[in-house]
Amino acid sequence: MSQTAQLSTEQRAALIARNLEEVIGAEELPALLAQNLPLRHYIGLEISGKLHLGTGLMCMQKVRDLQRAGVHCIVFLADWHTWINDKLGGDRERIKRVAVGYFKEGLKASLAALGGDPEALEFVLGSDLYHHNDVYWETLIEVSRNTTLNRILRSISIMGRNEGESIDFAKLIYPPMQVADIFILRANIAHGGMDQRKAHVIARDVAHLLSIAPLRDAHGKVIKPIAIHHHLLLGLEKPPQWPVDxxxxxxxxxxxxxxxxxxxxxxxxxxxxxxxxxxxxxxxxxxxxxxxxxxxxxxxxxxxxxxxxxxxxxxxxxxxxxxxxxxxxxxxxxxxxxxxxxxxxxxxxxxxxxxxxxxxxxxxxxxxxxxxxxxxxxxxxx
RNA sequence: CCCGGGAUAGCCAAGCGGCCUAAGGCAGCUGACUGUAAAUCAGCCAUUCGGAGGUUCGAAUCCUUCUCCCGGGACCA
Structure with missing residues (x-):
């Protein structure tokens, strides 16, 4: 933190915004930093298998930058989202164990390897956040009330689903939950790969419509979470059409x-x-x-x-x-x-x-x- | 609960009583060719057709039953 104190607002903003594909709400960042508000970051990860470089390195690289910029970083271990998306066989107790075991260890090790501080990284398990938390569920409804079905349908298409493929209703609850996660974790900075932008944009769009748990700045003014999206690493395979258009x-x-x-x-x-x-x-x-x-x-x-x-x-x-x-x-x-x-x-x-x-x-x-x-x-x- | 459709390899899918130890495609694997990969070529890749019974000389193919999936309907004090 002593290191952070020496950084100017511009330097901190540059660290937060560097090496990204896009920053939505970049112009709001300097004012926020100038307020000296303790900034909170969030990245939500579905517990869905082995950690690859996209998660381990691309995500944690940005976490390292944010930590250096004095931002408190939170990894949200989305075990309910894993359940909703039928991953890991749906055994919720095991998903939880894998989340707090393997995932946490893997991400801490990755962050350490990249020069970040794994001990300063906060992990929040979905199950824990939702348990006995009326404000969470109220916010989920509030988010849903301020979003349309069409928009939710559009946002789930990014989860690797094809048009026309039948899905169960729980899949539709996933995006508004993701948005509610952001507000309940009081994240000023919502972070993910480019594939997360739809949910983040919904979060920004509903930010001013929430009454239960809106995000506020140091003066109590309702603000939107800033959305930062890193590059998605290319897979090592040949694309279906080659050469590419x-x-x-x-x-x-x-x-x-x-x-x-x-x-x-x-x-x-x-x-x-x-x-x-x-x-x-x-x-x-x-x-x-x-x-x-x-x-x-x-x-x-x-x-x-x-x-x-x-x-x-x-x-x-x-x-x-x-x-x-x-x-x-x-x-x-x-x-x-x-x-x-x-x-x-x-x-x-x-x-x-x-x-x-x-x-x-x-x-x-x-x-x-x-x-x-x-x-x-x-x-x-x- | 009712009606209808369906269940064949990791995925898509043909076959609808013997020529099926199940076509084809995608993916995958091996090799050849390239100082990489790709492309191309050659080879490999379900003794088995959702489960259990039955009919038959003979079933993935017909019958019964169960399980699951999809579409629709019914119920809605």
Whole structure:
């Protein structure tokens, strides 16, 4: 905190807003910071399987930034949302155990590896938040009263569902619950990947319509939560249409995000070095002639490696030109585009860089029997 | 509770009494080719058709029953 005290409002705002895909309500941020109000952040995570780099690193990278900016960070372990979405077999007691066991450990280890403070990170379990909490349920109804069915239907389509596919009614309760979570946790900053923007936008739209638990600033004025959305890492697979239509690039990137249900698309935070190398070797990595607009390996270099390391070292055999070091993503992308870096050398470099970045996380899971046991319990549920 | 439709591999899906130790597609796996992946080519991938009975020389295919899913209706003091 002493470090925070030395940061100017501008510096804090810059830390909060950096490396994001978008900040909704950016213009409200300086005023909020100037009030010296203790800021609260929230990111809600459904307990739905092994932690991949999108959750472990992309989310926690931002948490680290926020902590440095003096924001109190909260991970909301959404066990009810897991239940609603039929994940992990629906055994609620086990979901809870996995949430507070595996998920918490994995996220703390990831945050620590990225230079954040895991001890300062607050974890709130959905079940605990909802238990005997009238204000929560009242807010859920208030949010629902101020949202239309059409809007809810639109917002659930992002949960990986296809049009026309039949769903049970509980799925419709999911988005308003997510919105209520934000207000009941009194989060000034709602954080998630780009796939979370619909729920966050609803939260902002209803913010001024709530009477039970509105969000207020230091002067008691009702305010909207600021929504920050990080980049969704590309999965390592080839997209369905290739080459990609530049017009559709944005939606394709969302559709092609890393996913735990497509094991080839994702690297998990505790993958072994050999697993990481194998996945990288199989990754879709189009040659420079095809452009670099859609290249998962470069995407990871930009969003994971250069956000956490000064450089990327490329080990190369002498006959292929010898070793290389890149100091920035721009330099790397330029070299790749010009054909000065072979895809395989890029992959090798990325494998080793990721292995190094994840080394503390892997050790955390390997060294302690009880943590390994949590991981084993989760694997058994998949 | 009633009527109707359905249940075939991870997913989609053909077959509707013998040629089914079940077509095809997607996904996946292995190999070839590329100094990566992709693309392409070759190979592998359900002894079994939601469960249990029965009819028959013979059933995924017909009958009975149970379970589950979908659509609709009924109930609504």
């Amino acid at each position: 530049p017009e559709k690039l944005r939606e394709l990137r969302t559709a092609m995000k890393m996913s735990k249900s497509k094991p080839r698309s994702a690297v998990f935070i505790h993958d072994s070095p050999d697993e990481i190398r194998a996945k990288m070797r199989k990754a879709f990595c189009p040659p420079p002639a095809d452009g670099i607009a859609f290249n998962p390996v470069l995407d990871w270099a930009e969003h994971l490696i250069f956000r956490n390391a000064q450089s990327l070292f490329v080990p190369r055999a002498p006959e292929n030109g010898g070793n290389l070091t890149f100091e920035s993503y721009e330099a790397l992308a330029a070299a790749y585009s010009e054909g000065g870096l072979h895809p395989m050398d890029l992959k090798n470099a990325m494998s080793e860089a990721l292995i190094a970045l994840l080394e503390p996380v892997r050790k955390h899971f390997e060294d302690r029997a009880e943590i390994k046991a949590m991981w084993a319990e989760l694997e058994a549920m998949l």
